Amino acid sequence: MDKLKFYYSRMAKNGAIFLKWLIVSMGAGLLLGLIGSAFYHLLAAANAFRTEHPQIIYFLPFSGFIIVFLYRMAKDDGLNTNIILSAIHSDTNVPLKITPLIFISTIITNLFGGSAGREGAAVQIGGGIGYYLGGLIKLDEFDRRVFTMCCVSAAFSAVFGTPIAAAIFAIEVVSVGIMYYSALVPCAIASLTANTVAKALDCRGEQFHVLYITEFKFDTGIKALIMAIIASLVSILFVVSLKYCEYHFKKYIKNQYLRVFTGGLIIVVLTLLLKTTDYNGVGIPVMERAFRGEVEPEAFLFKIIFTAITLGCGFKGGEIMPSFYIGSTLGCFVGRYMGISPSLCAAIGMVSVFCGVTNCPIASLIISLELFGMEGIHYYLLAIAVSYMLSGYYGLYSTQKIIYSKYKNQYVNKIAHH
Numbered sequence: 001m002d003k004l005k006f007y008y009s010r011m012a013k014n015g016a017i018f019l020k021w022l023i024v025s026m027g028a029g030l031l032l033g034l035i036g037s038a039f040y041h042l043l044a045a046a047n048a049f050r051t052e053h054p055q056i057i058y059f060l061p062f063s064g065f066i067i068v069f070l071y072r073m074a075k076d077d078g079l080n081t082n083i084i085l086s087a088i089h090s091d092t093n094v095p096l097k098i099t100p101l102i103f104i105s106t107i108i109t110n111l112f113g114g115s116a117g118r119e120g121a122a123v124q125i126g127g128g129i130g131y132y133l134g135g136l137i138k139l140d141e142f143d144r145r146v147f148t149m150c151c152v153s154a155a156f157s158a159v160f161g162t163p164i165a166a167a168i169f170a171i172e173v174v175s176v177g178i179m180y181y182s183a184l185v186p187c188a189i190a191s192l193t194a195n196t197v198a199k200a201l202d203c204r205g206e207q208f209h210v211l212y213i214t215e216f217k218f219d220t221g222i223k224a225l226i227m228a229i230i231a232s233l234v235s236i237l238f239v240v241s242l243k244y245c246e247y248h249f250k251k252y253i254k255n256q257y258l259r260v261f262t263g264g265l266i267i268v269v270l271t272l273l274l275k276t277t278d279y280n281g282v283g284i285p286v287m288e289r290a291f292r293g294e295v296e297p298e299a300f301l302f303k304i305i306f307t308a309i310t311l312g313c314g315f316k317g318g319e320i321m322p323s324f325y326i327g328s329t330l331g332c333f334v335g336r337y338m339g340i341s342p343s344l345c346a347a348i349g350m351v352s353v354f355c356g357v358t359n360c361p362i363a364s365l366i367i368s369l370e371l372f373g374m375e376g377i378h379y380y381l382l383a384i385a386v387s388y389m390l391s392g393y394y395g396l397y398s399t400q401k402i403i404y405s406k407y408k409n410q411y412v413n414k415i416a417h418h
Contacts, residue, residue: 018185024137024147025186029154029193032126036158036194037201039103039125043118046111047281054277057113060268064260067105067316072256074101081120082399084127084152088145088174089401094131098124105316113280114267115306116317119160120396123318126155149174150186154194161205163195165367169360173397176359177404206284208291208328208350208371212341216378223340227331228352228383232390234300234330235356238323239394241304245312256314263313267306279306283325287350290328293342299329319396320354327353347372348383355384356391359400364388 050056074097086092106121130151134144149170157166167187171180195205214220253259271277278286279302289295307322331349335342347368355364361384368380393402398415405412 021146021186022189025150025189026193028130028133028147028151028186029190030197032129032151032154032190033158033194033197034201035125035129036122036155037198037203039106039118039122040159040198040203041201042107043110043282046107047284050111050113050281051277056111057268057271057277057280060112060114061261061264063108063112064264064313064315065257067108068256068260068314070101070105081123081127082397084123084131084148085174085397085399087127087131088148088180089399094128094148096128096132099128102128102316106318109310109315109317110281112264113271113277114264114310114315114317115279115281115283115303115322116310116315116319117282117321117324118318119156119320120318121316122155122159123152126151126153129155146180146183146186149180149183150190153187154190157191158194158198158203161195161198161203162367162370163191165363165370166195167191168366169358169363172360172363173358173400176395176400176402176406179362206371208287208347209343210291210341210347210372210376211293211343213344213376213379214341220340221378221382223338224348224379224382225386226338227334227340227345227348228386229390230334231327231330231349231352231383232356232387234304234326235323235353235387235391236394238304238307238319238326238353239357239396241308242311242319242396245308247312249312249314260314263309263315266309266313270302270306270309274302279303282321287325287328287346290332290346291343293332293336293346295329295332297333300326300333303329319357323353323357323396324350327351344376344379347376348379351380352383352387355387356394357396359388359391359395359402361385361388 083092083094087094102121102124106116106118109116127148130148131144134147139147153166153170156169157163170187171183174180249259249263253262271280278299286295286299303322303325327350328346331345332342335345351364351368355361364384365381389406401415402412
């Protein structure tokens with residue numbers, strides 16, 4: 001009888017916990033679905049306006065003044081994705097001001113021709129709101145961390161349209177080698193809710209059509225493996241380039257206004273010299289061309305340069321979409337010379353570079369399924385596994401912890417190289 005009472009008591013407690021997370025996660029999904037949709041449409045409008053009025057890029061150096069001014073008014077230039085990860089694994093305080101700052105700054109960066117993405121910004125938007133609301137509704141320290149992950153998933157899902165990957169990404173990106181399964185239900189509910197809201201508000205998730213997927217055999221598998229090796233090295237190059245540019249801009253140009261003006265001016269000059277706007281903004285049209293096998297061989301390299309300069313000098317935005325751009329254009333280029341579909345290689349390159357810079361193999365595999373479908377799964381699995389190992393302990397986020405070694409069944413607990 002006592003055991004029966006214990007089981008009923010345990011079931012009631014579990015049910016109460018589930019009900020709590022069901023309510024707060026759906027609420028988070030609804031809120032972030034609305035905010036994420038607004039961000040999506042404003043960013044799309046900014047990129048469309050710049051495409052129709054390419055001369056606006058001449059104002060890029062001056063637009064950086066607005067971003068610097070906003071962050072200086074907020075008295076904190078260190079607000080970025082790293083603070084969100086810190087809040088999740090060590091309860092670092094996240095001020096709500098991070099949300100409007102990154103929201104406005106990312107739109108400005110894309111409107112005037114800086115090279116930056118949107119998903120990293122979505123992580124900051126979701127994390128900032130999640131941490132604030134978690135305190136507002138009196139969640140304890142541990143539940144507040146879960147709620148922050150929940151809101152990150154919702155924002156990512158609304159902006160990018162991959163709800164399954166968004167749910168997994170939030171619980172995988174914080175600490176490499178472990179996943180925060182206690183956040184699985186909240187993240188799943190919030191992500192799916194936000195995605196439903198975003199779809200209702202006409203936010204179209206990205207879909208890339210992979211052409212000519214050949215049967216997975218020994219020779220094609222070897223080619224995919226080679227592609228993954230190259231992608232892992234390029235992912236390291238991207239991470240190091242971001243750090244290198246940021247370090248040297250800060251070292252040699254102390255004044256923030258002069259720094260962002262100089263970086264913006266370099267982007268303008270490079271754009272004029274190359275006579276193309278392919279490397280400005282998010283770059284979705286170029287990625288679509290990569291899946292048709294129609295990009296220039298040097299596209300991935302110039303995107304690295306443009307993004308490193310843009311973010312290094314003080315403009316704001318995400319690094320994930322640039323990693324997709326770099327991976328897809330690299331894959332298209334390499335595929336031409338390996339005798340395998342450039343379109344398939346674009347997909348392999350995209351998920352390989354994404355995995356290399358985020359250290360999230362499970363989210364990478366799921367995002368490949370949501371973006372490309374099941375047909376090439378054997379290629380994506382192999383490439384992601386190889387890229388995860390060979391990219392080493394490099395990553396976009398300096399507060400991301402490597403809990404378990406990538407090479408041995410060994411606890412290491414170190415910070416990812418940035």
